[in-house]
Amino acid sequence: MRKRILTISLIAAGIILIVVGIVLKQPEGVFAKAARICMECIGLG
């Protein structure tokens, strides 16, 4: 029973956080980084 509540709570929490992030326009921040070559990631420093 406790596991069930925890599982459902975490799924709900994940969805809520995603929605909050979308409202705060955070996907745009992710896009701004992901749509450009990440110099550090590929080893250019």
Next chain:
Amino acid sequence: MALLLQNANFKGFFEGKIYQGASKSVCVPGLNCYSCPGAIGACPIGSLQTYLSGLKFKFPYYVVGILIFIGALVGRAVCGFLCPFGFLQDLLYMIPFFKKNEFKLDKYLRYFKYVVLGLFVLLLPFCFKLTPFFCKYICPSGTIAGIWLASADKQVASQLGGLFSWKLVVLGIILVTSLMIYRPFCKYICPLGAIYGFFNKISLYRMHLDKSKCVNCKACAKVCKMNIDPSVKPNSCECIRCGDCVNACPHKALKMKVKI
């Protein structure tokens, strides 16, 4: 399949340019560098560091929400089925070579991925701004992206220096070790696996052990390449949910299923 879906921008591999479509605002579940020419989504670990290392701190609700949502749904099944770098290690382990999958230091090295998560993904980017420490100094997926971009673009190739050499060494060690040890990056280094592992015991999709059918023959433990005994710890945080143990159990005591 996951490798192809997450890197569906095939044109990028030939042109040496990364994808810039709207789907880049969505984090893929596995470790897939967003600078890979084929990547159509964003890396969750890279995105997490981007927010933590920002000059003005903003809690990464969106990225953390995605990690919690995926973790709570499937746990480390992402590692077993959806991670491109995990798949690469699977292929390398299939190559006939000297194998040493069990050794004394194995159980202690497993804790290192939590150090990588805490230090390189969370603390250092937060303390030293504008630097994604894990991506910059460790991530092998980014190195592969760099090799591809450098081979396709002379301008990129001309700028490679000491950092790239270091990353090549790290990548080389991981790839060679993958010939001998099953998924060494997943076991000892991957911070994403460390995060998803926390959810293994309570995820919606998880392993169920029917103790009335289990005869303790240890057929599951013998076949497990992550060195787990599923009859003792069916939802270990080290389990990548590949299903080998389920197939090996002669009494069908182990099952992977969705259960609320």
